[in-house]
């Protein structure tokens with residue numbers, strides 16, 4: 178992505194790097210903005226999916242439970258053109274410099290966990306190991322009873338015999354993506370609360386910080402006197418409260434922060 182890091186932003190990136198290298202536990206919270214440079218549209222703001230097509234019904238999950246067979250028919254052959262377009266975009270998307278920089282920060286011991294609101298699997302593809310996908314993963318299926326997640330090929334999906342059943346417990350299977358109205362799966366939510374409770378530094382990249390419970394996490398860290406570094410080209414509900422707000426696109430800015438972290442670690446090692 179063609180973006181110039183000016184001196185002021187470079188200085189702020191170095192300050193952010195100092196926070197990461199001196200923190201005892203750093204958690205990154207990411208949103209749709211981080212995947213914009215991978216060709217996936219955000220939800221809100223300019224070019225946002227919901228901006229263009231309107232937000233989906235807030236009771237998507239309740240509709241699924243009322244008629245899972247119809248919901249599965251819609252999943253197998255979506256009627257809305259944007260849903261097909263999104264599915265194809267997700268299938269082709271590749272991690273960008275932002276995802277790769279977070280994976281490298283983990284390798285350097287300066288990012289202990291990534292909590293992502295994104296369902297696009299790109300953090301996983303970039304090599305992040307400690308990853309919590311709070312809104313699920315578009316590639317996976319999940320049993321609503323035993324909460325086991327499956328690769329698509331592990332579940333028999335017979336269009337003549339929907340909805341599919343869990344190979345483990347016989348329970349109802351749905352896509353792992355968390356729908357509006359659906360509670361966050363308890364195992365992931367517990368993992369997020371544990372990570373946030375340990376964090377004295379949070380890197381918040383590419384989110385409008387408007388959807389809960391994720392939007393609460395940076396404020397939890399601030400409440401306990403921790404440092405919050407926000408990376409976003411636009412102001413958000415968090416901007417006025419964050420310790421540092423780096424104004425710019427996630428890829429180039431995270432790459433710059435990583436550059437400074439590497440330099441600082443080299444300097445302390447020598």
Ligand code: APR
Pocket residue numbers: 207208209210211213214219220221222225294295312382383384385386387388408409410411412413425426427428
């Ligand atoms: N780099 C970093 N941030 C960017 C970039 C970029 N290149 N481009 C846009 N952004 C910012 C926007 O300024 C905006 O603040 O990313 C943010 C995207 O906000 P949303 O579209 O609201 O996405 P997100 O915060 O992830 O939404 C949260 O809402 O609809 C639900 O489940 C969905 O997980 C999603 C949740």
